[in-house]
Amino acid sequence: MSRPVDLLPRRIIQTLSPFTTSSRSSKPCLFCAHHLQVSSIKSRQFTTTQRRNAHVGKMKAISNWDARLPKMHAVKTQMARQGGGNAASMPDDLGRMPNALVISSATKLPSWLPPNFIKRAKIQWLRLKTAAQDCFSIIYLQWWDAPKDPVTGKRMSKPLEFSNRTEIAKALHRTFNTALAEGDTATIEKIACTGLVTSAKSRIQRRKRMRVREEWGLRKYMGINYPRFLQKWPLSALLPGAGVKVIQDRLAPLPFPNSSFRQCTVRIDSVQLAKTASMSGNEFFNVTEYVVIQKLTLHGKEQQWKLWGTVEPSTMEDIDKLMGSTATSETLASRLRDNFSNVTGMM
Numbered sequence: 001m002s003r004p005v006d007l008l009p010r011r012i013i014q015t016l017s018p019f020t021t022s023s024r025s026s027k028p029c030l031f032c033a034h035h036l037q038v039s040s041i042k043s044r045q046f047t048t049t050q051r052r053n054a055h056v057g058k059m060k061a062i063s064n065w066d067a068r069l070p071k072m073h074a075v076k077t078q079m080a081r082q083g084g085g086n087a088a089s090m091p092d093d094l095g096r097m098p099n100a101l102v103i104s105s106a107t108k109l110p111s112w113l114p115p116n117f118i119k120r121a122k123i124q125w126l127r128l129k130t131a132a133q134d135c136f137s138i139i140y141l142q143w144w145d146a147p148k149d150p151v152t153g154k155r156m157s158k159p160l161e162f163s164n165r166t167e168i169a170k171a172l173h174r175t176f177n178t179a180l181a182e183g184d185t186a187t188i189e190k191i192a193c194t195g196l197v198t199s200a201k202s203r204i205q206r207r208k209r210m211r212v213r214e215e216w217g218l219r220k221y222m223g224i225n226y227p228r229f230l231q232k233w234p235l236s237a238l239l240p241g242a243g244v245k246v247i248q249d250r251l252a253p254l255p256f257p258n259s260s261f262r263q264c265t266v267r268i269d270s271v272q273l274a275k276t277a278s279m280s281g282n283e284f285f286n287v288t289e290y291v292v293i294q295k296l297t298l299h300g301k302e303q304q305w306k307l308w309g310t311v312e313p314s315t316m317e318d319i320d321k322l323m324g325s326t327a328t329s330e331t332l333a334s335r336l337r338d339n340f341s342n343v344t345g346m347m
Contacts, residue, residue, distance in 0.1 A: 090298055092306060093193040097250055097263050101130050101322060102290055104313035105267075106240075126323055130248065131237045138251045138262075147258050147300070158302065163231045166244045169266035169291050172307040174218055177272075180204070181216035192307045193294065217273035219284060243269045247290065258300040263308065266291050 103109070109123060110116035143157040161168075172191055179187040183204045189197050207214065223243025230236060236246050249264040268289050275282050292308040314322075 090296065091194065092294075092296060092303070093195040093308070094261060096292070096308075096311065097252065097261075099322065100248060100250070100263075100265065100311075100314075101126070101319070102247055102265055102311060102313045103127055103319070105288070108313075122323055123319060126319070127237065134248060134250050138249065141251050141253060141260055156300065158297070162236070163228045165246050165249065165264050165293075166231055166266060167228075168305050169264070169293050170221070170244060170268065172293055172305065173268060173289070173291050176200075176307050177216045177218075181214045183207070193309070196307060196309045215273070215275040215282075219271040219273060222269040222271065222286070254296075254298075256299065258297070260297045261294070262297075263292055263294045265311065266293065 103123065110120045112120050138160060142160055143155070146155045146157045148154065149156050175191055176188065176196075179185075179191075180200055180203070185197075185201055185204065188200050192200065221243040223245075224239075224241045225244075226239055226242055230239065231246070237248065239245055245267050247265040247267050249262070251260055251262040253260050268287075268291055270287055270289075271284055272287050273282055273284055290311050290313060292311055293305050294308045295305050296303045
């Protein structure tokens with residue numbers, strides 16, 4: 001049997017009500033007062049100026065509203081809380097750095113003879129200036145701007161890896177192409193970024209549907225094989241006739257503490273073996289590829305080098321834009337912000 005509801009006398013209800021009109025001057029809480037004022041303002045769309053000013057005056061009488069209203073956190077804080085700065089949820093494919101200068105071999109550039117001498121000299125100066133700026137940014141962010149150890153007080157500088165870039169690029173390039181020919185998706189997922197992994201898996205699945213088998217092999221690297229100590233030279237991009245040469249190496253900070261994003265473009269001239277079902281025998285090709293490798297550092301923890309993909313060399317129009325004042329206005333910060341907003345779902 002349900003229990004009847006006890007009815008309270010009207011006098012008791014008036015006593016318990018927070019908006020009682022008794023002789024004592026009881027004030028409502030700040031939240032209720034703010035709620036009533038905001039509701040009154042919203043409900044009257046055509047109030048007079050005198051009434052609107054009266055409401056504004058009442059709201060000004062309550063001091064320090066910011067301490068009572070909920071705080072709005074910055075976009076960086078919200079992204080970090082959503083996991084945007086964690087290594088587990090951080091995407092490893094942030095796209096290509098904007099304004100990346102990839103100058104092709106000397107045979108495809110304007111001649112040193114007149115009337116192209118001035119233009120060729122400007123291109124060489126642009127290459128020299130870009131290489132010096134990129135080298136300085138890497139040294140500054142990896143050494144001078146490195147955070148200090150809280151115990152010892154020494155800077156926790158990271159290795160520059162100048163002499164290892166070409167060897168890392170050759171190893172990733174060789175391992176990826178071998179795994180792609182064999183259909184080894186597990187190896188591809190370990191050494192490649194997500195965008196390259198997706199395209200490689202699509203290619204492998206297409207081969208399986210068509211029942212096509214591919215073979216790949218590396219015969220040799222072309223050009224001059226310089227010793228490793230010359231790769232430490234900041235201007236190693238100017239080494240003439242190198243078969244494997246660093247074209248550009250850039251490092252940029254990420255909007256998280258002690259985090260950075262590094263991309264290195266390496267030109268590889270090689271003789272490769274390629275064979276498909278449509279070919280009668282093995283064929284060798286002279287191939288020039290611009291391989292992009294990248295590394296992420298999140299909260300001081302360095303990840304391994306990964307293969308981002310290959311790119312085409314910069315056209316003369318792109319080089320002219322970088323040399324002139326009509327360079328693109330896209331910056332690395334805006335590019336990274338767009339990628340982060342796509343991942344975290346924030347604008």
